[in-house]
Amino acid sequence: MPELDRLFRPEIQQMQPYVPGEQPQGGKFIKLNTNENPYPPSQRVVAALASAAASRLERYPDPLGTAFRVRAAEVLGVEPDWILCGNGSDDILTILTRAFVGSSDKLRLPYPSYILYRTLAQLQGAQYEEIRFREDFSLAEDFSKPDAQLRLAFLPNPNSPSGTVIEPQRIADMAAQLTCPLLVDEAYADFAESHCIELVKQNPRLMVSRTLSKSYALAGLRFGFLVAQPAIIEMLRKVKDSYNCDSLSLAAATAAIDDQAWLRDNRQKVNATRQRMTVRLRELGFTVADSQANFVWCTRSDRPVQPLYEALKRDQVLVRYMNYPQWGDGLRISVGTDDQIDACLDLLAGHLR
Ligand SMILES: Cc1ncc(COP(=O)(O)O)c(C=O)c1O
Numbered sequence: 001m002p003e004l005d006r007l008f009r010p011e012i013q014q015m016q017p018y019v020p021g022e023q024p025q026g027g028k029f030i031k032l033n034t035n036e037n038p039y040p041p042s043q044r045v046v047a048a049l050a051s052a053a054a055s056r057l058e059r060y061p062d063p064l065g066t067a068f069r070v071r072a073a074e075v076l077g078v079e080p081d082w083i084l085c086g087n088g089s090d091d092i093l094t095i096l097t098r099a100f101v102g103s104s105d106k107l108r109l110p111y112p113s114y115i116l117y118r119t120l121a122q123l124q125g126a127q128y129e130e131i132r133f134r135e136d137f138s139l140a141e142d143f144s145k146p147d148a149q150l151r152l153a154f155l156p157n158p159n160s161p162s163g164t165v166i167e168p169q170r171i172a173d174m175a176a177q178l179t180c181p182l183l184v185d186e187a188y189a190d191f192a193e194s195h196c197i198e199l200v201k202q203n204p205r206l207m208v209s210r211t212l213s214k215s216y217a218l219a220g221l222r223f224g225f226l227v228a229q230p231a232i233i234e235m236l237r238k239v240k241d242s243y244n245c246d247s248l249s250l251a252a253a254t255a256a257i258d259d260q261a262w263l264r265d266n267r268q269k270v271n272a273t274r275q276r277m278t279v280r281l282r283e284l285g286f287t288v289a290d291s292q293a294n295f296v297w298c299t300r301s302d303r304p305v306q307p308l309y310e311a312l313k314r315d316q317v318l319v320r321y322m323n324y325p326q327w328g329d330g331l332r333i334s335v336g337t338d339d340q341i342d343a344c345l346d347l348l349a350g351h352l353r
Contacts, residue, residue, distance in 0.1 A: 009125070010125075011103075011122060011123065011124075011125040012123070014122075015119065015122040015123070017119075018115060018116050018119040020034070021033045021034035021320055022034075022318060024318070027316065028316055029316050029317065029318045030316065030317045030318070030336060030340045030343060030344060031318050031334075031336075032295075032317065032318060032319045032320075032333050032334040032335075032336050032340065032341075032344060033318040033319055033320040033332075033334065034219070034320070034334065035160070035188070035214055035293070035294055035295045035332075035334045036213070036214070036217070036219045036334065037214060037215065037216070037217035037219070037266065037270070037294065038270075038334075038335065038336040038337045038340060039217055039266055039269070039337070040217060041216060041217040041218055041252075041256060041262075042216075042217075042255065042256060042259040042262035044255040044256075044258065044259050044262075045216075045218065045252045045255045045256045045259070047255070048251045048252050048254065048255035049248055049251060049252050049255075051251070052247055052248050052250075052251035052252070053248060056247060057247060059247075060243055061243055061245060061246055061247040061250055062247075062250065063242050063243055064085070064237070065085035065245050065250050065253075066080065067250065067254050068083075068085055068225075068250055068253050068254045068257065069081075069083040069085065069225075071254055071257050071258050072225065072257050075257055075260060076197055076227065077197070078197065078200070078201075078227060079230070081230040081233060081234075082200070082227055082228065082229065082230060082233060083225050083226065083227055083233070084225060084226040084228070084233050084236055084237065084240070085223070085224075085225050085244070085245045085250070085253075086209075086223070086224045086225055086226065086240070086244060086245070087222050087223070087224075087241075087244045087245055087249070088211060088213060088222040088223065088224045089185070089187055089209045089210065089211035089213070089224025089225070090116060090224070091222075091224065091240075091244055092209045092224050092225065092226045093116065093117070093120060093154070093183070093185070093209065094120060095226075095236055095239050095240050096152060096181075096183055096207070096209075096226075096236070097120040097121065097123070097124055097126075097152065098124065098239050099235065099236055099238075099239045100151045100152040100180070100181060101120075101121065101124050101126045101151045101152050102124065102126065102151070103124060103125035103126060104125065104126065104127070104149075105124070105126045105127070105149055105150075105151040106126060106127045106128070106129055106147065106149040106150045106151060107120070107121040107124075107126055107127070107128045107129070107150075107151065107152050107153070107154065108128070108129045108130075108131065108143065108147075108150055108152070108153040108154070108180075109128060109129075109130055109131070109153070109154045109155075110130070110131050110132070110133055110139055110143065110155060110156075110159065111130035111131065111132050111133065111324070111327065112133065112161060112162075112322070112324040112327050113133075113154075113156050113159055113160065114154075114156050114160050114185065117154045118130075126151075127149070129147075129150075131143045132327070133159070133162070137159065137162045137164035137289060138166070139155075139166060139170075139174075143155075143174055144173070144174035144175075144177035144178050145177075146177065146178065146179050147179075150178070150179070150180045151180050151181075152180055152181055152182075152183065153178055153180055153181070153182045153183070154183050154185060155171065155174075155182060155183065155184050155185065156184075156185040156187065156188075157171065157184050157185065157186060157189070157192075157196065158188040158189065158191070158192050158291070158292045158293040160187070160188070160293070160295070160332070161295070161297045161320070161322050161330065161332040162289045162291070162297045163188070163289055163290075163291025163292060163293035163295055163296060163297055164289050164290060164291065164292070165192055165193070165194065165292045167194065168194050168195070168196050168198070168199060171184060171196055171199065171206075172196075172199050172202065172203065172206070175199065175203050175205060175206040176203065178205070180205070181205045181206075181207060181232075182205060182206050182207070183207050183208075183209060184196045184199075184206065184207070184208045184209070185209050186208050186209060186210050187209070187210070187211045187213070187214060187224075188214055188215075188292070188293035188294060188295075189208075189210065190210075190214070190215030190216075190263060190267060191214075191215060191267055191270060191271060191274075191292060191293050191294050192292035192293065193292060195208070196208050197227055200227050200228060200229065201229075204228075204229040204231065204232065207226055207227065207228040207232065208226070208227045208228075209224060209225070209226050209227075210224060210225055210226075210227070211223070211224040212224065212253055212256055212257070214294055215263060215266065215267065215294070216253075216256040216257070216263065217266065218252065218253070218256060221248075221249050221252055221253070222249055223245065223249045223250075223252070223253040223256075270294050270335050273335050273336070273337070273338055273341055274291060274294065274295075274296065274335045276338075276341070277296060277333070277335065277341050277345065278290075278291065278296055280345050281296065281298050281333075281345070281348075284345070284348060284349055284352060285300060285302065285352065286298040286299065286300050286331075287299045287300060287301075294334060294335045295332050295333060295334045295335060296332070296333055296335075297330055297331075297332050298330055298331045298332075298333060299328060299329070299330035299331075304329075305321065305329060305330060305331050306321055306323075306329065307351075308331065308348060308351055308352075309321035309331055311347075311351045312344065312347060312348065312351070315347045317343065317344050317347060319331050319332065319333045319334075319344070320332040320333075320334075
């Protein structure tokens, strides 16, 4: 082992790094690999950024993001003290793991799902327990089985990579059975038909995280938030960095959540394209899960899909190839503009001939 590695905690030495999707900085890729929104954000966001950049950058930001929380609370039907702002929802996931999961405690997550959850457990020196989705992406009862060591459960809904949804009533039942907090990660819920914000009011151990990266087209900004009961939020404030959100992202996020007309229009466009690409991918012989997110999960049993990913990449179209040991592999294709998706599907059809 190299000399300097020994300086690190054993957990850090042993863990594999989390590898985010490719983010090519040059070239002319059609980028359908990390579930970004293909459309630019609301013009109001751009104006808010310009105005925030022109004033007060010499001062620290509001540590609690009050202006954002006030507006978001109105939109979501809660009070501002039910919201915690984060530097992307990854920051919220980190805060929760640090707050609830100590070394040798256990974190539960479904499999396959967002790979970062594992990494967060490993950083804490904690164990993680993966509960496999059934083939139809329903979740076995085991997910809500009580366990003395269990300190936190993560449930992405809609899930990634499948885009599938577990109904809120079922989630309420699972949260009631679990003795630990349950975080419903709603990174993609703005594209879905249901969400779990109301459940937070009924069960203090149920929390919901959201991001502005996807449905508000602000992945480059880094802003997410948590909805939880005030007593939980108050404790979590002890764990977050003092100034975890900067003035520019706070101003932009406030303008973004204020523009609900933009969100409705964007959701309608993205969901219409998702519907169209699902139909066409099925015609091309893929098995496509019923997605309520801004991406679709495609598999096939008649041929390997990795060569299709590679061929598309040579064509300058980036989709995500995912291989989950003991589960299987597939392509996760983000919803792009209609033109981008038509180009991707035409190329795919060519590679399948
Ligand atoms: C399920 C899920 N949760 C959370 C995130 C993190 O989003 P962000 O940190 O950009 O808010 C992602 C990003 O891809 C995701 O897929």
